[in-house]
Amino acid sequence: MALIGASTTLFGTPALAANQQIVKLSKIKVGGTFSFQLKNGAPATLFRTKTGVFAYQTICTHEGGLAQYFAPRKLLVCDVHNASFDPFKKGKVVSGPATKPLPVIKVAVKSGWVVLL
Numbered sequence: 001m002a003l004i005g006a007s008t009t010l011f012g013t014p015a016l017a018a019n020q021q022i023v024k025l026s027k028i029k030v031g032g033t034f035s036f037q038l039k040n041g042a043p044a045t046l047f048r049t050k051t052g053v054f055a056y057q058t059i060c061t062h063e064g065g066l067a068q069y070f071a072p073r074k075l076l077v078c079d080v081h082n083a084s085f086d087p088f089k090k091g092k093v094v095s096g097p098a099t100k101p102l103p104v105i106k107v108a109v110k111s112g113w114v115v116l117l
Contacts, residue, residue, distance in 0.1 A: 021113040022046060025053070028114075033069050038116075044105050045069055045076065046114060047087055053114050055105035056091045062098035076102065 023046070028034050034046040038057065043066060046055040058067045058076060065080030069087070075094060076085040083098035085091050091102035106117035 020116050022107065022116055023114050025109050025112055025114055028053075033071075034114075038105070045087070046105075046107060049088075053107055053109060054087075055107045056085075056087060056102040057105055058102065060098055061093075061100040061102060062096070067102060 022036050023034050025048070028046070028048040030048055030050055032048050034048075035058075036044055036046065038044055043058045044055050045058050045068075046053060056076065059065075060067045060078035060080065060083055062078065062083050063080055065078040065083075067076040067078045067083070067085060069075075070077045070084075073084070074086075074088065076087055076091070078084070078098065081097050083096055084094040085098070085102050086094050087102075091104060093099060093101060108115055108117055
């Protein structure tokens, strides 16, 4: 998990705040992901597709477990109760017990970098 920024998180590593660079776009292949941490300590995952980049906060909306990307199924899956979310359909719930989608993290590409908005 990449961590960049000025503040320190629970894990003793810096975390990202708005307008900070997350990663160089060239470091993520099309179809790849990149994990990072927000300033509030929340984990997030960035996805790169042929058409751009998008990201989600990866705290499960059911009970707060960590939803990690499982590439063979192309889903984010919670490590507590196996709730799954489709990152390619706005983080919508594919299977419960979660009922709410994952929160979208606003990102953009600027000067070759993926930036947190």
